[in-house]
Amino acid sequence: MAAIDFKDDSAIVIIGSGAGGGTLAHELTGRGIKVVLLEAGQRQSLDSFSQVPGEAFTQLTWLDPRTQSGDWGVARDFPTLPVWHAKTVGGTTVHWTASAPRLRPWELRARTTYGNLPGTSLIDWPIAYDELEKYYKIAELRMGVTRRNDMPGLPASNNFKVMYAGAKKLGYKQVHTGHMAINSVISDGRGYCIQQGFCVQGCKMGAKWSTLYTEIPDAEETGNLDLRIESTATRIEHNPGGRVNAVVYRDRQGKEQRQKARLVCVAGNAIETARLLLLSESAKYPHGLANSSDQVGRNYCHQITGFVWGIFDKPVYSWRGATLAGVVEDEVVNQPQRGFVGGYRIELLALDLPTLPLVGLPYGWGRDFASIIDNYRNLAGLFINGEDLPRPGNRITLNPNVKDAFGLPVANVHVDEHANDRAMRKHAQGQMSKMYEAIGAKRVVVGPVPPATHNLCTARMSADPRDGVTNAWGQTHDVKNLFISDGSALTTPGAANPTLTIVALALRQAEYIDRQMKAGEV
């Protein structure tokens, strides 16, 4: 591992070590480029992952304060936790459930496909699907995605058998154990899935792809990576000409440090990425970095989510097995006659016993509430993953009334759902309920919308600089040597779980940065 001097201005500084930042660090260091990788969290390992659900949540989750507003259910049901992402080396790839589907070609043309819908800020992606597909293929090989290349599908779990039977009764055709970045066979120097059901707590087998034990150690092996843990970026600085030239951060002692940089890549998850750009306001950039369009933090998307549980006469033991290894893809279509635009996936889901009543069940108490948990053995679970629509008012802003440990304003997350979002969720809940009822569920329980795990689009790619924050390579329109390297850069969310797309874009961005550096452009 390299030790890069604070004053060394030849290094690239990457902020965040998750799907985007971790992958980018590997790609750049592999090309001989020196990288300082700042990660706010600690470094865990397969052995240090806690298997006590409450402890694991605390060990991995970003728990610094945030506020929220708007009419979405999360503000009512989870007032202190609008979003659920990780603060640890490897970022959200440590706690993700590893579903790795591709976006569909028409999803990249959202504005063209869905039309000019009132109350939205839809635009098309500045990348054609064929271009993105090249990088999807590399990402799928790299991550070992099942049902792609030579990686077999994961075997069906009990929970999936229930899902499958219900889906087939309804006539769904595209039902399988998913495109999962989880080894079904030994590959990439990692073992296969042993069906623990503890994906979210950190996979102690290392069968699930995470930058923590793939991209980051590989980057360290190049000798070009300086990973600094417990290092929280607070500001990106620029020179008089407007190019960024340093990142200010707090180290593990809380001491302020300043790392010089040739180029900066921000990958702190869509909430913190937008917040950091806004915090980096200056006389030259009074509305924050890369924000001449006033689009930083706007168009926040989080995908349509929600739980549906089926209670049966016989045991399911839903917790046994890979948490999310199952999908129905028939609803990933744009059929406005359903009452909404865009598509959704029906995905398998189980929650461990301690987490189920806290996150998975609608508000309640007393006999009726308890009776659901009495049936925990016989419970099967499903989850929605659908496309929500960007809205200019759904945005991340700085809340001057609440400060973090360093005295800086925290992020406020504001979401007012579009009628399309509500219509899609209702349709999905209806279909999922029908799936369970078709195979004899005694009862179907529709759960709440949990804290958002897919935080996207707050610094989106746009062909027209007025519509977004970056160009088609995640390079900000305003500042040539400032890049966005996480889900913030997605133009629209689509209905695919976003990690594969984030990784594909990071692979593509690394090539571009390398080319631009060699050409002396950045």
Added chain:
Amino acid sequence: MTRFPDRQPPDRQSPDRQTLDRRQFLKTTGWLTGCVAAGSSLALIAPAPARAWAIDLVVLTSAEGATLMAVARTIAPHDRLEDAAYALVVQAIDAEAAKDEKIRKVVRAGAAALGSDFAKGDESARVGALKKIESSEFFKVLRLKTLQVLYATPMAYACFGYEGEAFSKGGYLSRGFNDLRWLAEVPLEDSGPVPS
């Protein structure tokens, strides 16, 4: 590339039974005690000598503890679940009240308002009393703490059949992840090979 292709869980043969940490039950302003009923979920997991349990309270009185325990059972009524599990909820509230004066005041005032008769009332009376205070800070604290603590107890795991972490036992790969037989099997093309 060297990662960990041969990584094995520590012991594929370790028993399924969880063991209770006895110190959790024998750690003083008040205390809660009880006995483990034979054949109960707790009897399944408690080591033989630990048939009686006692929980010391740091700031709450025994009477307050008894009231809160009844509140927890009314919020999450499971007939098959031991008092000992609900006592752990009270212990967690007591610990929080010891650290946080605001919580202490809320909990004490709430318990006092319900009165010592609350715990003696039948379930419908208790539900009625709690419905009246459902929007209060006291109820919110009690509801959240009950849900947070109760279902994370070893007693709840045993009662509801939850088997918990599996890495130490080799995952569920050879322990029933696909043993459901009341529905048709999934064709291989939509599933995948079971590693062996």
